[in-house]
Amino acid sequence: MPKRGYHHGNLREALVEAALTLIEEKGPSGFTLSEAAKRAGVTPAAVYRHFEGREDLIAEAARQGYEIFADLMEYAYETGQPSALASFEATGRAYLAFARRYPGHYVAMFESGISINRTPELAMAANRASGVLEKAAEQLSEHIPPEKRPPAAMFSAHIWAMSHGVVELFTRGGAGSRSPFSAEDLLESGIGVYLRGLGLVPPDG
Amino acid sequence: MPKRGYHHGNLREALVEAALTLIEEKGPSGFTLSEAAKRAGVTPAAVYRHFEGREDLIAEAARQGYEIFADLMEYAYETGQPSALASFEATGRAYLAFARRYPGHYVAMFESGISINRTPELAMAANRASGVLEKAAEQLSEHIPPEKRPPAAMFSAHIWAMSHGVVELFTRGGAGSRSPFSAEDLLESGIGVYLRGLGLVPPDG
């Protein structure tokens, strides 16, 4: 989106993109409103035509992240249908794929310290995303005998936690990145063992 | 440690403690050298008698965290002996307990963006900590039939990831904290399902 003279044309989006790049490069605290404005080719004051301030800009970046995230999860879910198991596995993988492909969004969503309830739009987008994972878990849980069936919300939380942990520790040179295994392999095998533990996958695989 | 006149007495430790409190209260980016000095009852310049600068102070806080962490894991491991399974489960639980009891240390270690290789002392402490978890995994792995035995480093990574994910998402009012389950319950049940998947725990529990 080239700058065209005095009026930018699409400054709002340009600012969000600059913010995402900055967050990706320098982490959530390395992001500054002034630097984002500079990268968009504009004075810091211009930002206030489109956002209430620094926090509001991060919130919008996070919101867009949740929308993309929810779309990806939804698509992954549908790809696995009609198999409940395949759908569940696919949403787990989609989590890691999202973190890889949209690192700026990921950080804005999960590491910027922004509250999910900062704006109604942000809360709605976040709810839509977690709804997909819960739906997949719900459907999967019907394949477990009722008397030994854990609550669906519980194992959707387990998968979410394992996925998040793998992203934080084993991508981007984090604390555990000297591991000999790729994040993808770790998550794939981890989910595999977990689902075997639920009795949903044959003990040999 | 009361201030005693012109000379503080134990400023180095007081600064680390102030830093930990600040990090706990305001997050890693909310921590400032000046504020830590103020809380220790001292001028910002005094900090430079004991640390090279801001980063060095965080690194020391993280190092102390890894030492405590390694001690706790070691202790948990020994508590579970001679049962490999009990030891492994105990180290998983110790992870969450550590995050709860030492939130400042936890954040300094895993969320401050500090590199583990910043100082040799920090790297050594971190290695000792991960060594305990790997030892537990190694020992546990001997109870799995060799032909279907995954590498020990792999399931120590799984447990680490799940623990870390549970802490990040389900403690401290994070993204998933509206969950009806406590972090402790989630981790306990998650590890349970996982170990069942490894064939180390009877299918009914």
Place this chain on the structure above:
DNA sequence: TGTACATCAGTGAACGCGCGTTCACTGATGTAC
């Protein structure tokens, strides 16, 4: 026990910096006639 002196932990003033935010303004755009 008393005095001189070396040590060094902490002071306080100063620095340059980049930050988020405000304000009155200017100039490009698009619409009404």
Place this chain on the structure above:
DNA sequence: TGTACATCAGTGAACGCGCGTTCACTGATGTAC
């Protein structure tokens, strides 16, 4: 088609702030004699 005018996106200067860091200093402590 041409002109007058309203709109409003972006400017640029200014603000107060707290930051990390430096420096020459001061005064408390502890040791040698």
